[in-house]
Amino acid sequence: MSYFNDRIFGVLMIVLAVAYGWAASQFPVPFGGTEVVGPETFPHLLAVVLAISSLYLVVRPDPDNAWPWSRTGIELIIALVVLALYAMSLEPLGFIVSTALAVGTLCWRMGARPVKAYVTGLVAGTVVFLIFNFALDLSLPLGLLSLLEVG
Template sequence: MASDRIFGLVSLFVALAYIASATQIQTSFLADPVGPKAFPMLVGAVAALSSLVLILRPDPDPSWPIGRTWVSLLIAVVVLIAYAYSLKPLGFLVPTAIAAGVLSYQLSPQPRAAALTGVGLSVGLFVLFRFALGLSLFAFPKGWF
């Protein structure tokens, strides 16, 4: 029970810091009525509420994952950090395909299915973000084409 409450308290502080940082987002005079602060503040509020639930109603008998699960979590964190740093120099498609493939392989260790999932997710998200949402993503590094 103590571990849930400690994690809930730490998460609450992080959520409050996230909300505080979201209030510092600068808005231009051409912003939409909701503004760029709304979504981060909503995410922070949901995280704060979830943290309060952990503090007020902890699991009476939490079961911690075994060592193999910790290794999988560490691999996922490393992959996501590497993904964030590789987006700008390598474009969107290649890093997203690799990251999605590795994470998919962790969920279900089938190499062919993981590779197809990575490529499909990469292309699908690129089409969605670029053409449906109008984001200015580069598919590949600028020097390639």
């Protein structure tokens, strides 16, 4: 029966990877359309990694895994809800605020003190935003921070 659990999960994750990759291919083409690295590149890479990892679960399932319906299972459900809310909040709140809240909440759920967890989230969101915006020249949504722009 435990082989069956991994295979079901693997197939569901392959479906998710395909849907995620397809959604990324629907992003608007940047002006000029000749860039090798565009807004869909990172999501496509994530979709490929997810698909390969999921295929491994289908082909080589773990013989003695059990669905974690204890505290661990509840924490996994909380993590999924946080990630779904993160995806929905990216545009309205912006990358930095959404990332700070998501990373902070996940760190807190893993045992960090709330202040340290949310400071970690804020630092992580800011650093990744700066890397994407200035080093990679890929824009991330500003959301609430766009209200601070002058001009």
